[in-house]
Amino acid sequence: xxxxxxxxxxxxxxxxxxxANMLAALMGxxxxxxxxxxxxxxxxxxxxSAHLSKLTEGGLLRVTRQGRHRYYALAGHHVAGMLESxxxxxxxxxxxxxxxxxxxxAMRQARVCYDHLAGEAGVAMFDAFGGHGFLxxxxxxxxxxxxxxxxxxxxxxxxxAMRSKRRPLCRACLDWSVRRSHLAGSxxxxxxxxxxxxxxxxxxxxxRILRFSPTGRQSFERMLRG
Amino acid sequence: xxxxxxxxxxxxxxxxxxxANMLAALMGxxxxxxxxxxxxxxxxxxxxSAHLSKLTEGGLLRVTRQGRHRYYALAGHHVAGMLESxxxxxxxxxxxxxxxxxxxxAMRQARVCYDHLAGEAGVAMFDAFGGHGFLxxxxxxxxxxxxxxxxxxxxxxxxxAMRSKRRPLCRACLDWSVRRSHLAGSxxxxxxxxxxxxxxxxxxxxxRILRFSPTGRQSFERMLRG
DNA sequence: TCAATAGTTTGGTTAGGATCGAACTATGAA
DNA sequence: TTCATAGTTCGATCCTAACCAAACTATTGA
Numbered sequence: 369x370x371x372x373x374x375x376x377x378x379x380x381x382x383x384x385x386x387x388a389n390m391l392a393a394l395m396g397x398x399x400x401x402x403x404x405x406x407x408x409x410x411x412x413x414x415x416x417s418a419h420l421s422k423l424t425e426g427g428l429l430r431v432t433r434q435g436r437h438r439y440y441a442l443a444g445h446h447v448a449g450m451l452e453s454x455x456x457x458x459x460x461x462x463x464x465x466x467x468x469x470x471x472x473x474a475m476r477q478a479r480v481c482y483d484h485l486a487g488e489a490g491v492a493m494f495d496a497f498g499g500h501g502f503l504x505x506x507x508x509x510x511x512x513x514x515x516x517x518x519x520x521x522x523x524x525x526x527x528x529a530m531r532s533k534r535r536p537l538c539r540a541c542l543d544w545s546v547r548r549s550h551l552a553g554s555x556x557x558x559x560x561x562x563x564x565x566x567x568x569x570x571x572x573x574x575x576r577i578l579r580f581s582p583t584g585r586q587s588f589e590r591m592l593r594g
Numbered sequence: 595x596x597x598x599x600x601x602x603x604x605x606x607x608x609x610x611x612x613x614a615n616m617l618a619a620l621m622g623x624x625x626x627x628x629x630x631x632x633x634x635x636x637x638x639x640x641x642x643s644a645h646l647s648k649l650t651e652g653g654l655l656r657v658t659r660q661g662r663h664r665y666y667a668l669a670g671h672h673v674a675g676m677l678e679s680x681x682x683x684x685x686x687x688x689x690x691x692x693x694x695x696x697x698x699x700a701m702r703q704a705r706v707c708y709d710h711l712a713g714e715a716g717v718a719m720f721d722a723f724g725g726h727g728f729l730x731x732x733x734x735x736x737x738x739x740x741x742x743x744x745x746x747x748x749x750x751x752x753x754x755a756m757r758s759k760r761r762p763l764c765r766a767c768l769d770w771s772v773r774r775s776h777l778a779g780s781x782x783x784x785x786x787x788x789x790x791x792x793x794x795x796x797x798x799x800x801x802r803i804l805r806f807s808p809t810g811r812q813s814f815e816r817m818l819r820g
Numbered sequence: 821t822c823a824a825t826a827g828t829t830t831g832g833t834t835a836g837g838a839t840c841g842a843a844c845t846a847t848g849a850a
Numbered sequence: 851t852t853c854a855t856a857g858t859t860c861g862a863t864c865c866t867a868a869c870c871a872a873a874c875t876a877t878t879g880a
Binding site: 822841848 | 851852853854855856857858859860861862863864865866867868869870871872873874875876877878879880
Binding site for chain 1: 599603604611613616652670672673675676679683684685687763764765779
């Protein structure tokens, strides 16, 4: 009985379309202001404000005030993980009836899943790392292999710093668009950071879509080949 | 926009207290009839019936007819996983104000989480397996070690059969009651089966609670010591 | 100090959906 | 066949919560 109440409380927060759209927008990983989120959800500012209070009250969002702006972000990885797992269930409900538009296609190719690379590019990267023996993949269980340590360090990641954090180094995250796994965890996040830093990929404004630059795609594919 | 709609659709199914209670009851892993679920949720049969149609329609439940009974169960592990992840988020929202009753205490000790052992006993088992080097644990990433293969085979599990399934062998599942991980995946499920089979533990009727027999607890602890 | 922008609060409207009783269908038992 | 039990469908009621407009507060800039 108790468990059910808790379940319902959290789920009902996500269960409203306006709020769900806000949360989906925040899956992009960047903090957004109340007005941006109102626009995203297609409601007026007052309505958005009420929703945002509920979400923060409910522990799903974290808010930081900056001057006359209020930036909202997901409260943590556990929330992001929960949202992805809900999307995962949604994705199993039969293939989409509507044909994917161009926007959806871009999403399917490469997008950010909270703070790491997802979509076909993410899956390809995950598979390549497994194939080269950088990661030891036992379905959902992923561990870093010695060969991988060298590779990631060479690529510019600071593994020792990451190990000191509580967050797991590698994690498999089920991709709702492709129904296969991509790389999450702190290495996943750091890889995306580095790839953006090197300008292989550019984040599209106010969206989860990632766009490869022509040379970036080449470099990325060269990396996958090892 | 699209992602938000999907999110809301699934989440709103879980977001109703009556439905959430039904789902929580089904986390026990056993299929239940419509009347049992009505009782569990505290609603009349007609209401329950409506909810159950929505849940099956929505792809969260699977129903099998048996004579004049209809047995409902979770549609799959992805649904169970989603529910646990929602509970996980709920658990982070500050410690419970109300003191845990005796029922809650039993739950906290040992319960079934869909099909594997959870609660303090589950966490203890997970830690022991990690400590003995049966499992290699890198936070959430868990892999089976050679030493573990021998152990589990000796304990009576058929690993080769499990490997042929799509389900991962080992997975860490965050325990909402203890805020630490326990063992899920097919090995987790098989371990619970075996432990019940050997009568170390007995499932309490119509509940997720597991009760150790006195000798069972001794054997269990002996196993943990290795 | 005044104007402009960001966000919250208040009050009133509306719609969706949860609920139940009563009538109906289906399966099993006598 | 007839009765009992399991479950669904229908119709009506009721309540919550989402929504917006307008008024209000807070921060920045001039």
